[in-house]
Amino acid sequence: MALENTNFIKACYGKNDGSIPIWIMRQAGRYLPEYLEVRSKATFKELCQSPELIAEVVKQPIDRFNLDAAILFSDILTFLDPLGAEVTFPDKGGPKITDPIETPDDIDKLHKFDIEKELHFALDGIKEIKKVLPNKPLIGFAGSPFTISCYLIEGQGSKSFDKPKKFIHQYPDDSARLFELLADITAEYLSTQIDAGADTVQLFGSWDGILSRDDFYEYTVKPANRIFRKLKDKNVPRIMFVNNLAPYVDLVNEIDCEVVGVDYRMDINYAAKVLTNKSVQGNLDPSILFGSPEHVQEKAVKQLESFENLDRLIFNLGHGIQPKTPIESVETLVKTVQNFR
Numbered sequence: 001m002a003l004e005n006t007n008f009i010k011a012c013y014g015k016n017d018g019s020i021p022i023w024i025m026r027q028a029g030r031y032l033p034e035y036l037e038v039r040s041k042a043t044f045k046e047l048c049q050s051p052e053l054i055a056e057v058v059k060q061p062i063d064r065f066n067l068d069a070a071i072l073f074s075d076i077l078t079f080l081d082p083l084g085a086e087v088t089f090p091d092k093g094g095p096k097i098t099d100p101i102e103t104p105d106d107i108d109k110l111h112k113f114d115i116e117k118e119l120h121f122a123l124d125g126i127k128e129i130k131k132v133l134p135n136k137p138l139i140g141f142a143g144s145p146f147t148i149s150c151y152l153i154e155g156q157g158s159k160s161f162d163k164p165k166k167f168i169h170q171y172p173d174d175s176a177r178l179f180e181l182l183a184d185i186t187a188e189y190l191s192t193q194i195d196a197g198a199d200t201v202q203l204f205g206s207w208d209g210i211l212s213r214d215d216f217y218e219y220t221v222k223p224a225n226r227i228f229r230k231l232k233d234k235n236v237p238r239i240m241f242v243n244n245l246a247p248y249v250d251l252v253n254e255i256d257c258e259v260v261g262v263d264y265r266m267d268i269n270y271a272a273k274v275l276t277n278k279s280v281q282g283n284l285d286p287s288i289l290f291g292s293p294e295h296v297q298e299k300a301v302k303q304l305e306s307f308e309n310l311d312r313l314i315f316n317l318g319h320g321i322q323p324k325t326p327i328e329s330v331e332t333l334v335k336t337v338q339n340f341r
């Protein structure tokens, strides 16, 4: 594998002896004026479908902050159109599914598809990124099956996602069918991302943290293992991010992956103790970046000093960076982490 000597890839395997790697979830996005500039000329979908624009916005935060990894610009919901569920990204209110899944029959509308053909723009985007950032580890990604099902069934964002939570209990057999389909397509999609040049892949379990422990095992751990086991022989680090990890951290230890992304609610040292033989990624609260640069520095140093095994730490925020985050705070954070050792 290329780039195996970067601090990021070494940290994924718990073997980093250099500076602590840092990247930021949602690092290409609306807090950056240069992103807003590109976005003013293209819709979000047009942006996701243009390999040249993808490469441009992926490079923006790297040029500004010299982060240690780049992440593909796309969305966890872009594969829903070819799957058979139309998705739109209105400027306000978040993504919407035109015809959400309401009954088991609706699952039949979903189907496998030719990824290289239908999602060529993301794969071409990866190749384009590799041309402009040949030496940066590139993170490919997808949504976890439960998080995807949240949008498929609820039809839009929600705080509690009551509809998907009920659906899995109303229709357990059909849910098993749905989750197998989602897991298999996701594995294939991530596999093509790796073949196109992604150096690692992350599964975003952004909403999985609303499940009961039993359901988390069934609808997060099992599908994640189904996905990650299909990627094992690709020999790239596999990252599982769970938003609200704490109630399930012992169950996540059973996921076959190298790195676990930890949200800001949890003590990352405690997570690292439970997650035997895995690296951890996280977990500064994104709202800290709204404080003064001194405050940001103090909080970052406190966290770094408290960390017991720096060789297996990838520094990140504990969730995505928010629009309107002050740029100077991000600069301070990145410098503080990269100069720590």
Ligand code: CP3
Pocket: 025, 026, 027, 028, 029, 030, 039, 044, 071, 072, 073, 074, 075, 076, 077, 089, 091, 094, 095, 141, 157, 204, 206, 243, 320
């Ligand atoms: O640098 C990056 O990380 C950019 C790539 C990226 C995007 N979405 C671009 C995007 C990634 C990794 C995602 C993942 C994603 N998408 C998640 C999981 C991450 C998380 O935050 O937990 C989720 C839940 C989604 C679904 C989604 N897409 C939502 C809820 C929204 C609306 C967000 C908002 O704040 O309005 C989107 C749209 C979206 N995806 C934007 C970006 C930059 C904003 C679109 C814009 O430019 O107007």
